Amino acid sequence: MSLDLSIRVESALEAQTLAISNTAKKMKADGIDVVSLSVGEPDFETPQCAKNAAIKALSENFTHYTDSNGIAELREEIAKKFRDENGIVHAKSSNIIVSGGAKQCIYNALMALCNEGDEVIILAPYWVSYPAMAILCGAKPIIVSGDFENHYKVKPEQLKAAITSKTKCVILNSPSNPTGMMYTEQEIRDFAQIIAEADCYLLSDEIYEKLTYSEVKHFSPGAIPELSEKVITVNGMSKAYAMTGWRIGYMHAPDHVFKEISKVQGQSTSHPNSIAQKASLAALQEGSSDIEQMRIAFAQRKHLTCTLLSDIPGLKFHIPDGAFYVFISFEDITDDVDFCSYLLEKHHVALVPGDAFGCPGALRISFAANEITLKKGIERLAQGLKAYGHTA
Ligand SMILES: Cc1ncc(COP(=O)(O)O)c(C=O)c1O
Incomplete structure (x- = not known):
């Protein structure tokens, strides 16, 4: 042994x-x-409305297993958010998975996408966990760096040059951790065109969507119709709602990807915490x-x-x-x-x-x-x- x-x-x-x-x-x-x-x-x-909903969930004994993809009313609310706020007009509750934080969403998605030897393109400076997650899923992180002079943005030609026959996925994070930089709609559309022509997925990590301060408007690549079969949109409650400890993140994925992600979650953590799901529903509905x-x-x-x-x-x-x-x-x-x-x-x-x-x-x-x-x-x-x- x-x-x-x-x-x-x-x-x-x-x-x-x-x-x-x-x-x-x-x-x-x-x-x-x-x-x-x-x-x-x-x-x-954490907003009071979320805390109240959690207390109510507890006192009503909402303390058992839920649907492994998340409770129906929360998935409905998230699908509505993606349609109304992000322009992902085709978003349906049946394509939403709620997980234990955006981190688990990304991990589940990479598990569902990657085979041994696949490449995952990560734009640097990047959030610390992306390369480690790619490695844990058997893939190879390919780092493409933006320069200080260009606000740390990666240029479309750099992305194009990094894509190979092994590329499975590109991870985009705007607003960015660690730089706070945001790609403009046009810049995201330029990336989208490259991804539309390639055989790969785009994972858009939009966890900081609500925390913006400049004239640049947040834009979700999931709203681009040509990419509807290729984009996984990830978001969550941690940053905007000050709910880090509740561990709720969510994502929208195309049908065929959704099915596989759902298996990963069902066979690993089952589903996120029942009480935190109720709290998140209240926060999304009443916390603006x-x-x-x-x-x-x-x-x-x-x-x-x-x-x-x-x-x-x-x-x-x-x-x-x-x-x-x-x-x-x-x-x-x-x-x-x-x-x-x-x-x-x-x-x-x-x-x-x-x-x-x-x-x-x-x-x-x-x-x-x-x-x-x-x-x-x-x-x-x-x-x-x-x-x-x-x-x-
Ligand atoms: C860019 C980015 N994505 C995802 C996450 C994970 O957030 P969550 O607490 O929802 O797992 C973080 C947390 O620091 C982050 O900075």
Whole structure:
């Protein structure tokens, strides 16, 4: 008997974002005053309507197995959202799957799509989990990088050049984690044309859709009729509704893909938590003013963060269009992993190195924190940068 473990799992990296926030939590527990600007979650409270619906679900004993794709009324509501807000006119509840977070949606979709040796195209800087998920599903991540000068956007000709006969899927994330950049409708249409001509799918991760601040309007490629058989649209409750811990994400997939994704979910987790599904239904139906208030607060924090950062010499960044991150590029620090460890150990501020997002020489700062925390954290970054420069 061999005691070897799975090569797929061994070769997938651990999420550096989680590792950093865990270290910061431990330091805090040891009594150190750590400022964490590394987290990818809103610090606001879950809307009251969602909490009330959860309490009602509990008191009515809605605590048993549900349909493995999610409860019918939630799937109806999500299909309506995709039709009305995203222009996916063909969206039907029978093609909606509700899962344990957008993360599980993406994982389930890649499991359903990929065979050993397939390629998954990932646009960098990327969300940390995409390459690891592709590897776990037996596929090879192919990284295509956008430049700082082009707001970290990948150009259509780069995407076209990366597509091969092995490409199974392209992952698009707009607004982007970690850069906050958004592709315009025209840019997405340009990608769509390339994908329409290729034998591959497009997975559109739209988890930050509701958190936008610039004149760029969110656009869903699922709305393009030529791609209706090829696009999987993923979204969820975590970011816009401050519901990270409830673990509800959802997706719309074409019939043939839906059937396979549904099998993956049915044979792995069965379905997401029954109470959280009821809470999500209420949030989608009644939470629009709550989420708008949070969006306005995020817009103010974005402004504060960018103003404070622009006073620090040696940093380059673009003002984000969406999400809650600013992605900073350095002129003279190349080892961002070392620099972030140094910042945490010596200056007690937790930030995430660009390396985690496939973009060394940069770092991500999250503005999902209150004004005092942001000011304190950015002050520590400025001090750390100055001191690191002296020791370099
Ligand atoms: C781009 C992106 N996609 C998906 C997710 C996963 O979100 P969820 O909490 O719904 O699993 C995250 C969370 O950080 C994210 O940043």
